[in-house]
Amino acid sequence: MSTDLPSSDQAAVAVSIVVPVRNEADNVAPLIAEITAALDGRWAYEIIYVNDGSTDSTAECLKALMKVHGNLRQLRHEKSSGQSAAVRSGVRAARGAIVATLDGDGQNNPAFLPDLISAVESGGGRIGLAAGQRVGRKDTGFKKMQSRIANAVRNGILRDGTRDTGCGLKAFPREVFLSMPYFDGLHRFLPALVRREGFGIAYVDVIDRPRHSGVSNYGFFDRLWIGIMDLAGVWWLIRRKKSTPVATEVT
Secondary structure: OOOOOOHHHHHHOOEEEEEEEOOOHHHHHHHHHHHHHHHOOOOOEEEEEEEEOOOOOHHHHHHHHHOOOOOEEEEEEOOOOOHHHHHHHHHHHOOOOEEEEOOOOOOOOHHHHHHHHHHHHOOOOOEEEEEEEEEOOOOOHHHHHHHHHHHHHHHHHHOOOOOOOOOOOEEEEHHHHHOOOOOOOHHHOHHHHHHHOOOEEEEEEEEOOOOOOOOOOOOHHHHHHHHHHHHHHHHHHHHHOOOOOOOOOOO
16 A cells, blocks of 8 residues: 555545454444544544444445445454554555544543544654553453563563553554554554654543444454564664764765
8 A cells, every 4th residue: 555645635524544454343323423523623633433343234334324424444354463554554645734533332432532633733743653542441250360561561661651552542644653663453552652753742531431332353362472472673773773973974
């Protein structure tokens, strides 16, 4: 998929909202209504749903809603490729200079999108990521325990200063995201990689809420050993980072 976009398209859209989904048919319409309520009249925006190999009626629901919402787009992976791949496909197709993401299960409240987008806008090019930090987690006790352990291990090794990288609510300049090295699980390590590139991070507390319907399709420790290898790889990238020399033209 090409990342080159016509200048007219870029000018027409300031913000792109990317929503990765897999088998979330019942959650599509309510979430789009909430995104619209949060952003209408504030930015010229588009909503990009990345249908990651859904086998339910997610695709049909989105097609019907596209007739109502002219700024709604659907990208489709023929087979499920994971959350990081879905986010990346959405960002590459985005027409906005700022991209915001949220999960498609309804647990992320779109009411917090304006705070995240504004944090990037007001950063004057210094903020590479606005990251939602969940308060009042609504997950099961086991899942919350998993997250606490994962966050503690990640922060202890990478020193990224972030208490919660699993929150889907994020905003960032499109070009900053596309400059990151891509790998499966990238979305979990964005704070460390953004800091590696010299950008600051803005944190926004967001209130978690229960899933509207369905079951979770993505999880960090679904493939434990791959997660551990990703952590080691990001640690290596940070250790190998060198400062970019300033080149002065000689005349």
